[in-house]
Amino acid sequence: MKVPRPWSARTWLDTAHVVTGLPIAVVLAALTVVLAVLPPVLRRSVRGLTAVQRSRLAAFLGFVLPPVPRSTAWRDRRLWRQIGFHLMAPVLSAFAVVLVCGLWGGGVVGLTAFLQPVLQPPPGVFRFDLRNPLVASLYTAVGLAMLMLAPIAARAMAVLEISIARALLGPSHAELGERIENLQESRAGVIDAADAERRRIERDLHDGAQQRLVSLAMNLGLARATLTDLPAPAKEAIEQAHEEAKQALRELRDFVRGLHPAVLNDQGLDAALSGVAARSPVPVRLRVDIAQRVSPTIEAVAFFVVSEALANIAKHAQARAAEISVRRRDQWLTLTIVDDGRGGASMEGGTGLRGLAQRVRSVDGSLHLASPLGGPTMIEVELPCE
Amino acid sequence: MRVVLAEDSVLLREGLIRLLEASGMRVVATSGDAEGLLRAADEHRPDLVVTDVRMPPTHTDEGLRAALVLRRQQPELAVLVLSQYVEERYAAQLLSSATGSVGYLLKDRVADVTEFIDALRRVAAGGTVLDPEVVSQLLLRGHSDPLDRLTPREQEVLKLMAEGRSNAGIGQELVLSEGAVGKHIGNIFTKLDLSPAEGDHRRVLAVLHFLKIRSVL
Numbered sequence: 001m002k003v004p005r006p007w008s009a010r011t012w013l014d015t016a017h018v019v020t021g022l023p024i025a026v027v028l029a030a031l032t033v034v035l036a037v038l039p040p041v042l043r044r045s046v047r048g049l050t051a052v053q054r055s056r057l058a059a060f061l062g063f064v065l066p067p068v069p070r071s072t073a074w075r076d077r078r079l080w081r082q083i084g085f086h087l088m089a090p091v092l093s094a095f096a097v098v099l100v101c102g103l104w105g106g107g108v109v110g111l112t113a114f115l116q117p118v119l120q121p122p123p124g125v126f127r128f129d130l131r132n133p134l135v136a137s138l139y140t141a142v143g144l145a146m147l148m149l150a151p152i153a154a155r156a157m158a159v160l161e162i163s164i165a166r167a168l169l170g171p172s173h174a175e176l177g178e179r180i181e182n183l184q185e186s187r188a189g190v191i192d193a194a195d196a197e198r199r200r201i202e203r204d205l206h207d208g209a210q211q212r213l214v215s216l217a218m219n220l221g222l223a224r225a226t227l228t229d230l231p232a233p234a235k236e237a238i239e240q241a242h243e244e245a246k247q248a249l250r251e252l253r254d255f256v257r258g259l260h261p262a263v264l265n266d267q268g269l270d271a272a273l274s275g276v277a278a279r280s281p282v283p284v285r286l287r288v289d290i291a292q293r294v295s296p297t298i299e300a301v302a303f304f305v306v307s308e309a310l311a312n313i314a315k316h317a318q319a320r321a322a323e324i325s326v327r328r329r330d331q332w333l334t335l336t337i338v339d340d341g342r343g344g345a346s347m348e349g350g351t352g353l354r355g356l357a358q359r360v361r362s363v364d365g366s367l368h369l370a371s372p373l374g375g376p377t378m379i380e381v382e383l384p385c386e
Numbered sequence: 387m388r389v390v391l392a393e394d395s396v397l398l399r400e401g402l403i404r405l406l407e408a409s410g411m412r413v414v415a416t417s418g419d420a421e422g423l424l425r426a427a428d429e430h431r432p433d434l435v436v437t438d439v440r441m442p443p444t445h446t447d448e449g450l451r452a453a454l455v456l457r458r459q460q461p462e463l464a465v466l467v468l469s470q471y472v473e474e475r476y477a478a479q480l481l482s483s484a485t486g487s488v489g490y491l492l493k494d495r496v497a498d499v500t501e502f503i504d505a506l507r508r509v510a511a512g513g514t515v516l517d518p519e520v521v522s523q524l525l526l527r528g529h530s531d532p533l534d535r536l537t538p539r540e541q542e543v544l545k546l547m548a549e550g551r552s553n554a555g556i557g558q559e560l561v562l563s564e565g566a567v568g569k570h571i572g573n574i575f576t577k578l579d580l581s582p583a584e585g586d587h588r589r590v591l592a593v594l595h596f597l598k599i600r601s602v603l
Contacts, residue, residue: 203445206440206470207395207445210470210493211395211397211398212397214398214493214494214496214497215395215397215398215401217494217496217497218398218401218402218405218496218497218499219401220497221496221497221498221499222404222405222408222499224499225499225500226408242497245497246494246497246498249494249497250494253470253471253494256470257471261471261473262440262446262447262470262471263447263471263473263475263476265446266446266447267447267473267475270475271473271475272473274474274475275473275474275475278474
């Protein structure tokens with residue numbers, strides 16, 4: 001714990017937190033006791049009482065507790081943990097107030113002891129004769145020490161309350177586990193949905209725009225082949241339209257293939273990857289050893305990884321050859337991509353490796369990159385198949 | 387020439403019919419799915435089948451599967467497969483049993499009307515038409531040229547493979563047993579560096595090697 005200075009904002013907030021804590025805790029504890037007369041009302045309002053403490057913790061200490069769900073049954077352990085907190089809080093707060101305020105107050109009084117002869121306080125406040133300079137300076141020294149200790153005590157009390165609140169008002173271990181599970185499930189859902197969406201777009205383009213463009217290009221081709229006696233400008237216009245239609249087809253085809261190759265759906269990774277490997281300007285040796293197909297999402301990620309990696313190799317590596325191996329062993333799909341290029345690839349290089357790693361992590365996979373200067377570069381990716 | 391056409395997009399189907407009829411072919415039946423294609427091919431016994439790869443009901447590769455069935459059932463039937471994308475795997479499957487009377491083209495090629503019709507005629511005449519894109523994909527894999535390492539006999543076998551003969555057909559032509567042909571083919575694969583891991587590809591790759599060399603000559 002960093003020792004706060006007595007005049008820092010942190011100290012003021014911690015002290016305010018301790019001072020406000022007592023009346024609030026007393027009121028909340030009283031309410032808890034009173035409401036216990038009507039148990040169903042208590043059950044429903046505990047969450048509201050907890051909300052007051054949550055906002056206090058957030059306001060003074062910047063500690064944000066996740067919202068508490070409504071308790072629906074008495075056997076909800078969370079409900080009892082909250083009631084326990086509210087009943088215990090006055091005791092804790094009282095202790096904190098006595099400690100912190102005592103230090104502040106004692107410090108101020110002690111520090112001002114040397115003024116006593118001037119101010120003439122009622123007899124009995126100071127037991128020793130303060131006209132003795134030695135005694136007076138002792139008081140001053142003790143007061144100074146107390147003022148230095150007050151911020152530390154306030155901080156300690158704040159930290160203590162945070163840890164108690166976390167234990168009693170925050171989610172339990174089991175709840176956190178459940179939350180992680182929910183997050184994992186919803187993330188998988190989002191990823192699957194995005195993947196399904198890509199496939200849907202691919203299908204829509206295939207059934208719609210691509211067929212229409214093929215038909216358009218064919219009709220223009222037919223016109224170009226048959227209408228040979230047209231005036232030159234008309235012929236030129238048809239020729240140009242024909243070429244442009246073909247170009248549009250090519251561009252659309254490349255785009256759609258990058259989106260989600262149809263062959264991946266139909267025949268799986270092996271077929272789709274050999275297409276990618278064949279298109280690569282750097283010669284690629286591909287080995288695929290997958291006895292049983294993996295899920296469409298994992299297939300899509302694996303495909304994306306290999307095609308991105310090959311694009312990277314072509315763009316940056318100055319490699320003469322690359323080797324890709326894809327193996328399935330039990331629950332893991334392992335991709336290894338090696339090239340004999342100049343190496344020096346890094347996640348920070350803006351070479352798309354970061355995007356690759358992100359996509360791999362999104363399915364709880366891992367990506368390992370080894371790329372010493374001078375090469376070779378090896379990317380190893382493991383993807384879970386379940 | 388009598389043609390059966392399978393294409394699920396009505397727009398494109400109508401266009402293709404117009405194109406084929408304008409070029410003097412006769413479209414005797416059309417179908418929007420693979421099952422209809424198989425029925426029509428069985429019923430009409432056409433000279434040529436032109437089919438899309440992706441058709442209902444699953445919209446995956448049923449057109450290709452139908453083409454493979456047809457090639458098994460009617461070996462003398464010429465089949466041209468059209469696809470939005472060319473995948474060497476599809477090409478390999480089409481060419482795995484025999485390499486003649488078969489074509490595999492990108493759909494875009496129908497735009498170049500004259501070349502397209504010419505391709506149809508070549509396939510119908512027993513030839514092999516592969517989309518330039520497939521060929522370039524496959525040839526990218528080749529490195530130095532090991533073709534001249536083949537013995538004259540092996541070159542003959544390869545040439546017949548390229549013309550689309552089955553092992554039995556090659557055996558008849560060269561007066562060899564089928565086993566001997568198989569041995570020659572095995573040697574060709576080895577000399578062309580086509581490992582067994584390439585599976586179905588090997589025949590295609592070997593043939594393509596041959597086609598490449600011959601077109602250079």
